[in-house]
Amino acid sequence: METYVLQIFNGISVSSILMLAALGLAIIFGLMKIINMAHGELIMIGAYVTFVTQNIFMSYVDKDYFDIYFIFALLAAFVITAFVGYLLEITIIRHLYGRPLDSLLATWGVSLVLQQLARSIFGAPNVDVKSPTWLDGGILIWGDLQLPYKRLFIMLLVALCICGVYYFLYKTTTGRRIRAVMQNRTMAKSLGINTRKVDAMTFAIGSGLAGIAGCALTLLGSIGPTLGTNYIIDTFMVVVLGGVGTIIGTVAGAGIIGLGNTTFEFLTDASLGKVLVFSVVILFLQWKPQGFFTIKSRALDE
C-alpha cells in the first residue's frame, strides 16, 4: 500500500519537475514559434547561478544565515538567466523569426557554445550545491512513508510559477500585448504594439523561468555543463503533447508524461518505461496532432 501511495506521489513530483522545466519553453516555443534548443543550457545557467550564489554566501555571509541563500539564488537565477535570454534574443533570435529550421540550428549552436563556456569557467566535473538544511528530510506520513521536503517545495514552486505566469499573461497589460502579438502579429503591429519589444521580453521571461527550473533542479540532480541535455527532450515532449501556446496544455502534458514515466517504470523498467511513454505520445499525436489543447485562431496560416 505504502509503495503505491509513494509511487503516485513520485508521479506527481516528476510531473511538477517537468512542468517547471517546460514552462519557459512553452512560452518561447508556443508564443514565438522558436524551437529553442538552448533551453536546456538556460536551465544549466540557472543551476550555476545557484552554485555561485552559494559560494558567495559561504565566503561572505555569517554561517547562521547561510540557509537563506536559496531564496536569493532563485531570484538571481531568474534575473540573470532572463538577461542572458534577452541578449540572445537581440543578437541572434531576432534575425531568425519565421525561419524555424534556421532558428533550430542557430539555437543548437548556441547550446554547444554555452556548454563549452560552462566547462571553461567551472571545469568539466560536476559541482556540488549544498541544499539548505530546512529542505533536508521529509514529512513522515505513516509507517516509513516519507515525502521529501525538497519534492514538496518544488511542487509549491511550480504552483507559484504557473499562477504567476497565468496572472501575467491574462491580467496585465503587457501580458495582453504578448497574447495579441502571438495571435496575430501583423494586426497587433498595425494597432501600435511594439512587437520587437514584446518579443524580447517574452523571450527573456521564458528564459528566466528556465533559470528558476535550473535552481530548483540543483536540489535533486547533478550540476554540470551537460545538465540541460538531460531534460531537453522531455520538455519538448511536454510542450508538443500539451499543445503549443497554452499554459493549461503544458500542465496537462507534464502530468501525463510524468505519471506515465513513473508508472511504466514501476511496472517494467526505466528504459522500457521510456519507450512505452514515447509510443503512447506518438500514437496520441497521430490522433490529435495539435496536442491536448489548441488555441482557436482565425488566422489562415494555422
Next chain:
Amino acid sequence: MKIRFANKFKGIAGVVTIALVLSLLLAGCGTEKTGGSNEAKPAATDAGDTIKVGILHSLSGTMAISEVSVKDAEMMAIEEINASGGLLGKKIEPIIEDGASDWPKFAEKAKKLLQNDQVATVFGCWTSASRKAVLPVFEANNGLLWYPVQYEGMEASPNIFYTGAAPNQQIVPAVEWLLENKGKKFFLLGSDYVFPRTANKIIKAQLKAMGGELIAEEYTPLGHTDYSTIINKIKATKPDVVFNTLNGDSNVAFFKQLKDAGITSQDLTTLSVSVAEEEIRGIGAENMKGHLVSWNYYQTTDTPENKEFVKKYKEKYGADRVTDDPIEAAYIQVHLWAEAVKKAGSTDVDKVREAAKGLEYKAPEGLVKIEGENQHLWKPVRIGEVQEDGLIKEIWSTKEAVKPDPYLKSYAWAKDLSN
C-alpha cells in the same frame, strides 16, 4: 567546388592531388606491411629531437567530466620525465587530441595520431565504447594504446595495455566481500550500456555459484535524472546490498534522492564501482557519507609514493583537486611505458611490448607488475567507505597485488561468460 578550384589553380592543384594520391598509396602500403611483418615500420619516432606521444581523451562532450583530469595526470607524468632528463636522451612531446565523447571521432583521431604524427604510443580513452572503436585502428597500424580505466574484461589485445582493473580485481572481490560481510540479497542497479550489463552478467553468475540471491536487476538510460521509482522499488524489495554500476550524472541524482527518501548508509548498504573521489565532489560528500566503493587506489592510500604523487598533483592543478583511481592509473601508465622504453632502448612498438612483460613499478597504489600474458596489471584490491570530507577510507584490502584475469578463467562459475 572542386572543379572551380581546379580551374583556378590548375598547376598547384595537380601537384597537390598527385601528392595526396601518393601519400594515400604509401599509407595503404604501410598498413599492409605492418599487418604482415612488423619490421617494415619505419622507426620515424626515433629520429628527430623529441619522442612524440599521443593523448586521446574527450575534452568536450559528456565524458569530459571524467577524462579531463585523466589527461592532466598524464601530462604531469610526461613533464616529470622531461624534467628528469627525458627518455633516451630526448624530450617527450605530447600531441593532444579531443575525442569529443564521440566514438567514431576517437577512431579517426587515433588514425591521425598513428599515421600522420607517427606517435610512439597513445595514452587514452575512458569508455569501453571508445576503446572498442579505436582497437581495430591500433591493431591495423600496430600502434600501442595505454588504457587507464577499470572495465568489464573479456578483452586482451596485443596492442593495448590495460592499467585499470579487470573484473577480478574490482567487481568479483567486492561481491565476495559483500556476501561475507553484508548479506545475500543483491539489488543490481546500472546504466543501460555495455559495462553495467556485462558486469552484472558476471555478478549474477557469481551470486548463483556462491549462494547469493538476486532480488532485482534494474537499468536506467544514461543521463537518467529521476530515481524516485527505483528507490521505491528498493524500499519495497528490501535487499541487503545495492550493487551500483550507474555511470556519470545519474549517480548524483541517485544518491541525492536516496538521502531525501530517508535512506542512509545505516539502513542500506550500497557499493559503487564507478564513483571515485572526483565524482564524490559532484555528488556532495554529505549525500554519500558511509556508502561503499571498490577500487585499487584511493587518495588516502598509505604509501610514500602516494604522498608524493598527491602533493605534486595538488601543487600543479590546485589544492581543491583530488586524485582517484583512474587518475592514478593514467599517471603510472606513462611511467610504465617510459620504463619499458628505457629497458628496450627504443620506442619501437614490438620491442617495447617485449620489454614491458613482467615490468614492475612502485606506484602510488603499491607495487604493480605488467602481466605479459594479457597485458593487464597486477593490482591490489581495496574496498573503501566514503568519509564526511569526500575522501575514501580503506576498510578492507587484499594483502598482495591480484593477478589480472580479464576472461575470469580461474573461476569455475565463469566458464560460460567469456564467449
